[in-house]
Amino acid sequence: MEFNDDAVKMQDDVGKPWRYEEDGCTVTRTCVWSAPGCHPVGCGLKVYVKDGEVVKIEGDENHPVTKGRLCVRCLAMKDFLYHPDRIIYPMKRDRADRGKDKWERCSWDEAIAIIKKNYDEVKEKYGVQSMVAFMGTGRQGNIGATGAHRVLGTPNGCYPLSGFSCYGPRVSITMDVIGSSYPEIDYAGGLPGGYEDPAFTVPEIIIQWGKEPIYSSPDGFFGHAIIDLMKRGAKLINVNPRITWTGSRAIENVRLRPGTDAALAMAMLNVIIEEKLYDAEFVDLWCYGFEQLAERVKEMPPSKAAEICEVPEEQIIRVARLYANAKPASIAWGVSIDQSPNGSQAGQAILALMSITGNMDVPGGQVLVDMTAGDGGMQEDIDSVGWPEMKQELRDTIIGREEFPFYTGGLKMSQADRQLDALETGKPYGIHLTWLGETNIIAPTCSAQPKRWYDALRKVDFNFATDTWMTPTIQGCCDVVLPLASSLEMETIVPTHYGGSPNYVGALNKCVKCGEAVPEWELYRILGLALNPEAWENREKDFKEFYDIAMMRAYEFDYDELQEKVVIQRDVSYRKYETGKLRPDGAKGFNTSTGRIQLYSPMFEAVGENPLPYYFEAPTTPISTPELAKEYPFTMMSGAREIGYFHSEGRQIEKLRDLCPDPLVELNPKDAETYGIKAGDWVRIENPWGLAFLKAKVTPIIKEGYIQAQHGWWFPEEDAEAPHLYGVWKSNINTLIPHSRMGKLGFGAPFRTTLVKISKAHEDDLVEADRFGLEGEDGKPLVHTDNFFRIDDPTLDPTAR
């Protein structure tokens, strides 16, 4: 292609104000955080609006970290905004018509009146604790539990994923061990000069532990920063049962057996302590319980861990040495830590690794949040607006409190597994009203045993939802739905890691309005004023005021300044334990009860957990349940991300669906051969708890005897009505995950260690699966030959807690 050189002089928009005019369009610079579904990464966008409609989206090269880059979900944002399946008006449906596509558009006033009528009745008859506000993953977490505590006035806010197996466990453990909320790897995100900033050091080694950030980018961390760091010399060590793409560029791939992370981390500690490779000065000055830890990890020599984890002993020793000798080095830990009942201990041991090697809060290591910015990082207060005002006796009714005080007390949310029990059994009390706040519980992500959740929710007196899309959950269970705005339709902020990591804060600057959709906070206020007015009247009237009153306390700038600057870096400072910036009281040290990093946790001890890390076998494995494994010889892992989707969201969007049109299960070529399965064949995956059909992806990246299944699948193009519900049960691998297998703290579930058997799906099976829940020509439900999509049989659940 020939161009005139003079014409091809590149220019960029660096330095443009937050809003400007160009070619008849109003261009707004903004950051993004849900929707589209994303955890707070806050990439920069330039949004071009003409006549009230978005006509173009570009990455904003002014953003200090993303620099114009965007992932496919934001690139396809126009198709999200204007998709016909989006919900942009309130809708109602008669309770008797649950599952039928008989939605009627109604006014906001009418929708709120219906919710209020049911709220008042349930409150009067059963009390507010009989209500639950469920939340999904990744939405505006700063106001997550607010829905329950401040809007409904109930203690029961619930993240329904069995064992809260996502993020919460890691954060809770870090709060206890380090006194900070998330030890993100340092990628210079808060430094004005970025990677070239003189304060920054490129880590020599990054361990990606159960994490592939380039695809799971929406976890508060711009995933491709890993690539930026690799280009600048960082070497990777992957701890992952599978070889991932970054694994092909890593210097080591530790392919451990899923669920054995605690054993591996303990053995690495064993080597590092035994060989005196730790930072003795740091340990001496800033750690608590080192001797006990050293004693404990003696029980886990590399030879023993090698057997447990099924990796070579020499590799464990080699990796421990590589990590300890690299200065600096960092560990990016992933959700697989949370998705195991032994994850709390794995997390504890990994935090110990970061700490005793002297990598905590140093350039190129793990960075911690400055607690003295604003008025002392009062993030906790913000998260729990409504909780402090709640009467003690009401707080005490939170579901799961006695059994799981660390979980319910720390997160101020009801324990997920016990919440399902309560829905099913009416114990300790019945549940009569639920709010499904942006969570597609039955096409999960956010649940194990979705069929049980579905059956239980269908029985509740009244369910309403707030969401951006029609989902199988809303179609099957709800009576009213209120429309939520997307990122481009609201004013709010996006702080990386919900404020728990120091890097940067972005503004969401409103670009357009779609129908009658309202932003999350505004919606909470509308509902709150109607249902629980004492908590809302005569207080903040909009998000900006909420920010300036509540959140500003955590930041040193006001809302207007952030809006204009679009992104503000938080100017990372290091070794804050020496300067008193890790504690609100300004004293040196860490924000824990001992002022030190608690390698030995007095808090764990107080709640009946072992104060030191230890290993135990996951609840369903060939070792813990050998009988089960005879019939179900494969171990299924789940939870890995596809870049085009945010869990169950995005399958309607043509450009994204094209990237991954079918639900896939990865299996090893040898297993495929044994079972006569070819690439693209439908595979029947089953165990005593459930059944799912996914298409085979035959690949050597997975070991023999293991499969990796995609989650979150449903088919928006199929029949909407119950019981078919967009084919939500066909490829629903969460139906195979047993319930109530959490660890002592109430955390974790066997999402990565599920025993299953596989076979090539028969033609008849597939016909059966595809017509599941449909009606015949005579209008009657079809009769099914098999107990298709069976539900949990408690007698098969001997190890359930």
Next chain:
Amino acid sequence: MSEYGLLIDYEYCTNCHSCEVACEETHDFPPEARGIRVFEDGPFEYADGKWNWNYVPVPSDRCDLCARRVMNHQQPACVHHCLAQVMQFGRIDDLVEEFKKKPRQVLWMPN
């Protein structure tokens, strides 16, 4: 007047698909007939335990190097949005010099 093209450092191409979707968005191309496609080589393991796994983006016959954008002084859409920042647009003569500096790259010139 000079010939222009794209230089792609596929060592770091992650198959993030941003080039593909950015191209569709900019030109209103349907997914099945877009201006660029990422191809996969591997994954397979060598006897020494090393892995071969590469993604190589190849523009299609439809790629016009974003003529409208570049004449408007903007980088091509794929180059601008590439998450791994592995794409460069430029004069072939200049790109050849860049190409010589590093292995595992591809240089591409349209019709």
